[in-house]
Amino acid sequence: MMVLTFKRWVHAIVAVLFMGSGLVRAQEHGILREVFSGIGGGSVADLTNSPAFPNNPTTTNIVLTGFEAPSDVEDNYGQRMRGYITPPVSGKYTFWIASDDGSSLYLSTDSDPVNCRLISWVGAWTSSREWTKEANQQSVPITLVAGDNYYIEALQKEGGGGDNLAVRWLRPDGVDEGPIPNSYLLPFGTSFTPPQIVENPSNTTVVEGQNASFTVKVKNLDSLAYQWRRGGVVISGAKSRTYTFGPVTLDDNNAVFSVSMTNRLGAANSTTAKLTVTPDVTPPMLLSGVNLGASGLELVFSEAISATSLAKLSNFQISAGVTVTAAAFGADTKTVVLTTTPMTFGSTYTITVAGLEDRARTPNTMSTAGSLTLLILEFVSQTIGTAATGSIERIATGAYNVAGAGGDIGGGTDQFQFAWEKRTNNFDLQVRVDRVAMTDPFVQAGLMARAGLEANAAFAGVFGASPQVGSFFESRASLGANAMTAAPAGGFPVNYPQTWLRLRRAGSSFTGFGSLDGKTWVQLGTATITTPTVVYVGLAVTSGKQEKTALAQLRNYGNTVSTLIGTYVPRGEPIGPSNRRTGLVFSEIMYHPKNPAGISNRLEYIEIYNAD
Incomplete structure (x- = not known):
């Protein structure tokens, strides 16, 4: 079979798109995913040598959740995820790829696919987001310019069993994002043009003492450089699509504002918008x-x-x-x-x-x-992210019932109910989770320290979940980074009503512990977190499901009483290795014993569930 070289199939797919294939929708952030079904083998060569590749994908879609494909979707298929990546800052970037089975990651020196070169790959397979199994998963540092668009492409081939594909980067400013967020991605086929204004800034009327905002809308999805002006004079620092200032005074009445936009292909200037300021005649409330x-x-x-x-x-x-x-x-x-x-x-x-x-x-x-x-309560109860509003009930000193909803604490953003107080400098706190409603295996209830109240704020926390998941430590190192979890090898169990959790801060170091009795603690994880001196500390609950609320009964909150450190030895034999690389569910194992005399259709079964 003829082997199709990288540049040859790049040119082939470019030709298809420009002939009007309709694969790319209206411009939006995301990355194009093309799936080629019914291809055996686990290497990238099995995909690129297939007659269907590259012009005849089985399905196509735009992925809107970052540079990661759906996991465990089918066997004997290959896929290509491609588009453009726009770095937010200039400097050296390092890339990683993780996949099951093999994969390759290509990056161009500009927006032209012809200039691609291989920067990293997976030879065998990795677990989902397992970035360091093979040395070749990591690229060398690559210099990129902020605001420029670079063609990027990931190929992956799946034989049988589990399947996954994700791409990560480490930015020159130290932000580590894996998978790469959607906001830096554009799907293949995006049209790059000089700035095109869709809607100019509008005249605005505001009351004295309030803020005024002006916005320009553009067709471009690629990065533009913005500069706002007042009366033709540059406004220092006003370099985004929307300009807000205030509180305005009567002296700002009749001021005019405009914005200029540039990219590497050209420039555009908006029309002016006038600000009208009316006197404030209403007392404060x-x-x-x-x-x-x-x-x-x-x-x-x-x-x-x-x-x-x-x-x-x-x-x-x-x-x-x-x-x-x-x-x-x-x-x-x-x-x-x-x-x-x-x-x-x-x-x-x-x-x-x-x-x-x-x-x-x-x-x-x-x-x-x-x-x-x-x-008057020890805590302020606040909903974080897009979760439904929860509540806190004070039972006694150190005893609270917290109800929280939300999809998750983790990833790049969180959804949960937070009962917080402000703490300065170091602390060592404990809580006992007496009970939590099992709305989902990944329900979470426990202690958290948070740098801010934004959904993507840096945090460290220690949580109890379902019996399948156990207790664990979780953290987000900086604003907007992906959260990481940690637990001892083999995990650490929950033990309701004696699930004890402990969170300790020493400078920028946060450590989480679990205990079965509140006397002897086992370290679950530790992390260095970017936080101010004063942080938000308290009780956090998420149901694991947007549509449900989990009630957690939290007791014995306060300074840690016993600081004794020990080890956890499982009482039973730990789970052993399997020849299957992904989670496995035996939904029913049925047997049909001999029926007693006079009884028919007797059926018995055993259910076994592995939550890993």
Whole structure:
């Protein structure tokens, strides 16, 4: 059989696309996936030597979830994932590929597929996202320029058993992403043109004291360089598709804004948009509040508060004899942090505010008091990511019921319910998971320390899951990176109602432990995490399913009592190796014993389930 060289089949598929094959849809981020079914063998050569390759794929689709193919989908097939990759920063990038069975990763020196060269490969097979099994999975460092588009292609061949394919990169700024996120990918067939404006910035009217935003919409998916101007003068740092500034004043009325866009193929300039600012005639309103420990409150107002009125502590009143001893701005001038005399956890207080002024040219004063009633808890309960809203119930000191939904804690973003408090510097905390509803094998309940409240924030946590999964340590090293899990070889079991978890911080090092009795701890994992001195620490629960809520009963929360370190020795024989490389489910093993006299159709069965 004739072997089709790499460049020959690149030219062949280019010809097909430009003849109007319809394989590529309207422009969007993602990567083109082409599947070639019914091909035996496990090497890339088995794919490239097939008569169907490259012009006759069985199916095609655009993958929108990053540079990773679906796993364990079929046997005896090959696939090609290809498109363009746009690096966010300039410098040296290192690439990895993981697959089952063999695979090859190609990268061009530019957007032309003809200039591809092989940069890494898998000779035999790897598990999903197993990046270091073969030395040749890793490329040498390759210099890429931010904003340029580079053709990239992965080929993979599957014989039988499990199958997977994923591509990872290490950026020059130290961000490690595997698989490569969708936002840096464009499917093959994307049209590269000079900047093309679809919608110019619009005239905007805002009230004094609020923010103003201007946006330009373009047809291009490739990276553009943006520069906003006010009255024709460059605005320092305004280099994205949307420009937001504020709070605006009456002096900003009638200002005009425009934006220029460039890429390596050309440039374009928007029309101007005018800003109209109207006077603020509405007093500030108290919107919400939470307690920060026993001696602090955080209040959020509808607009910025003047520093002069904030300094008058008599503007704040709290029931039950609690007094305000200090007031300061929080994250912004709409947020006020009050220091108070001690409040009692589990009690309810009413906060009343009057006399505060906004920052309008003619200030507006809260003549009518605003008030809210708060149940004072050790934690602030907050939904992270796109999970359904959960809840926290205080049972007693150190005892809480937390209900949380969400698909997962892990990957690049999280979905869960977080009951948090702020902690400074080092800590060593424990909790006992008495019970958690088994909504999914990957339900999670435990302790977490988090750098921020964004869905993709850096974190370290230790969790109990289902009996199939056990207890484990999980972490995300930096904002937006992929989360990693760790556990001892053979795993560490849950032991409800005696599933004890412990999280310790020492500088930037976070370590998770598990225990069966709360006295002797086994280290589950450790990681170095990029976090500020003050972090969000508390109880985290996710159901593992968007449509369900899991209730976790968490007890004995507080400083770790016993710090004794031990080892875990499984009481039973550990699971042994199998000649199958992927998880295996025996759904039913049936046998039909001899029927007792007078009884027919008696059937007995045993069910065995391997959750790995």
